[in-house]
Structures are given as structure tokens and as C-alpha cells.
Amino acid sequence: MTSHIPSCSCCGDSLTHERRIDVGFNLPDAALSAPEEARHRPGPSALLRVDGAGSFIRCLLPIRLTHDTELVLGIWLEVDEATLRKAHDLWEDHGYADLAFRGMLANKIRPWGDDLLGVPFTARVADPEELPYLVAGHHPTAARVLEDIWDRDHVLSRFPHQLPVxxxxxxxxxxxxxxxxxxxxxxxxxxxxxxxxxxxxxxxxxxxxxxxxxxxxxxxxxxxxxxxxxxxxxxxxxxxxxxxxxxxxxxxxxxxxxxxxxxxxxxxxxxxxxxxxxxxxxxxxxxxxxxxxxxxxxxxx
CATH class of the missing domain: 3.40.1000.10 (Mog1/PsbP, alpha/beta/alpha sandwich)
Incomplete structure (x- = not known):
């Protein structure tokens, strides 16, 4: 039987590890309808400013699933302009390892949908080679998403992407x-x-x-x-x-x-x-x- 190994929607690498599944959102929801000329990337591709929509930083949202599996979502947080400028100044500097900030989730994520969209999270760099991770949710549902273990089939079946499981x-x-x-x-x-x-x-x-x-x-x-x-x-x-x-x-x-x-x-x-x-x-x-x-x-x- 031939194998079908999907690639990471964040970086394009093959997803061969069934214990960590990476799925990415290319843009914040508010930017999907914005014309290309309204999207500005002030340096790294993980930083985005959208005319009339706001400023955004791409982060990683880890979700623990059953079957000893972790789903890592590449999502966007909406931040204020000062936070975007600070991230820009530190992104390729030694200070990036200490970067921490707060923002509002800018993607609607199934199966939680509207319960998470716009909810505040704190993000912090855990590994200088990766995007910042969401480490705290400042809302009951947000806290549960980070802390609870969710049924793998219930969550992953909501994602139409190619998956390694x-x-x-x-x-x-x-x-x-x-x-x-x-x-x-x-x-x-x-x-x-x-x-x-x-x-x-x-x-x-x-x-x-x-x-x-x-x-x-x-x-x-x-x-x-x-x-x-x-x-x-x-x-x-x-x-x-x-x-x-x-x-x-x-x-x-x-x-x-x-x-x-x-x-x-x-x-x-x-x-x-x-x-x-x-x-x-x-x-x-x-x-x-x-x-x-x-x-x-x-x-x-």
C-alpha cells in the first residue's frame, strides 16, 4: 500500500511524527478578505500589519490530544502596534528568547469556534528556533484548551488538511x-x-x-x-x-x-x-x- 505523508502547512517539511501534528493558518481571519496591497510584513513573515484590521504576530497553540498526541496550530494573535514594533526589533536579536506579549486570538478554530475568537492569550518564546507559544489563556475556554486533554478524533476531524494519522x-x-x-x-x-x-x-x-x-x-x-x-x-x-x-x-x-x-x-x-x-x-x-x-x-x- 502506498504511503501518503503530508507536509507541514507552516514550513513545508514532511509530517512523519504521529505524536506531534502541525497545522497552520496562513493569515488571521480579518486579513482573508483584505487585498494583497493592504497586507504589510514589517520584516519576518510571522509579523503582519493589515490596513484597517490591525497588527498580528504568528504563534503556536499547543493542544494535547488523546493517544498521546499533540496538535500544534500555527495561529495569529492580534496585538497593538507597540507590541508589533517590539517583536520586530527583537525577532532576529538575542533578545528574542525573552520575548513575551499578550494578544487576542485572530483565527476561528474548530471545534471551539466563536468561543475562542478574540479571546486574550499570553505568548512566550520557549525555543529560539520556533515561533512563540501560547502559554496562558485569559478566559475559561482558553484555559481549558491549553490545560485539558481533548479527544483526538473529535478535534482532528474538524481539520480538512492532510494529517499523518x-x-x-x-x-x-x-x-x-x-x-x-x-x-x-x-x-x-x-x-x-x-x-x-x-x-x-x-x-x-x-x-x-x-x-x-x-x-x-x-x-x-x-x-x-x-x-x-x-x-x-x-x-x-x-x-x-x-x-x-x-x-x-x-x-x-x-x-x-x-x-x-x-x-x-x-x-x-x-x-x-x-x-x-x-x-x-x-x-x-x-x-x-x-x-x-x-x-x-x-x-x-
């Missing part, structure tokens, strides 16, 4: 799936979509509109019009009160070889999930089957 992702309606390492995420055309350089997956949740229909009959309805594949290209597995079924094929109408995988999981819940995967390497059939088997429906009762 597998992340179980909520699909809604009590369904979830594992987004494997190296895939980006988005929701489009009614489906959760995950994509990498040479593989992709899309998941759709269905509701049975025929009350009382068995899982086998619901699956038959979902498979209406599907090609009748040879036994070596299809697979059915039982589930408690339901089943899952998959088939795969290699279309011959593309300029390059591409393999397709179709999988369905049908529990006894009146709902089902359908998975469509594509991959270029035939060995990655095992990856597609792994993703298919990760589809789960959780009984809300």
Missing part, C-alpha cells in the same frame, strides 16, 4: 468512517469526500423510504443497476442484524489505469452508507476495503 470522522445520522492518513476532507454534492494524490473516497448516507424492509432487500435496492461482477470481484460480510457488500472494477474508458471500489454497509437501522473509492495502484484495493470496513453506525439508544 487516521481520524474517525462523524458523517451525521449516527454514522462515522475513518479518514486515512494523508487525505484531505470536504463535503460536496451531498457526500463527505476524502482525497489524496492517487486515491479518493466519497461517502453518502441513505435512509430507507420503505418501512420494515430487511437489510438484504434494502441492499438489493441500493445495488439496482450495478454490474454483476465475478465472485473474485465482490464480497459480502455479515453484520449483527445486517450486512455489508462490496464490488470493484477497473474501467477501460480512462487515459490512465484507475480502479474503482463500491461498498455498502446496511445495518438493521433503516439507514445505510455507500462508499465509492478510486485508486491508481491495484495494491490499494486493501486500503479501499479497510475504509469500507471502518464504516460504523452507532445505535443512539
Amino acid at each position: 487516521d481520524v474517525r470522522t462523524d458523517l451525521g445520522d449516527h454514522w462515522s468512517i475513518v479518514r486515512t492518513a494523508g487525505l484531505t476532507a470536504r463535503f460536496a454534492d451531498g457526500a463527505d469526500q476524502f482525497a489524496g494524490p492517487d486515491r479518493s473516497a466519497a461517502v453518502t448516507v441513505f435512509t430507507d423510504d420503505t418501512p420494515g424492509r430487511t437489510s438484504d432487500d434494502f441492499l438489493s435496492a441500493l445495488l439496482a443497476g450495478a454490474p454483476d461482477k465475478l465472485p473474485a470481484q465482490r464480497l459480502t460480510e455479515p453484520l449483527p442484524g445486517g450486512l455489508r457488500h462490496a464490488f470493484w472494477l477497473t474501467p477501460d474508458d480512462h487515459g490512465r489505469e484507475r480502479h474503482e471500489f463500491y461498498g455498502f454497509t446496511v445495518p438493521a437501522s433503516g439507514t445505510a452508507a455507500g462508499l465509492f473509492c478510486t485508486h491508481e495502484d491495484p495494491v490499494d484495493l486493501a486500503w479501499a476495503q479497510q475504509v469500507w470496513r471502518s464504516l460504523e453506525w452507532t445505535d443512539p439508544s
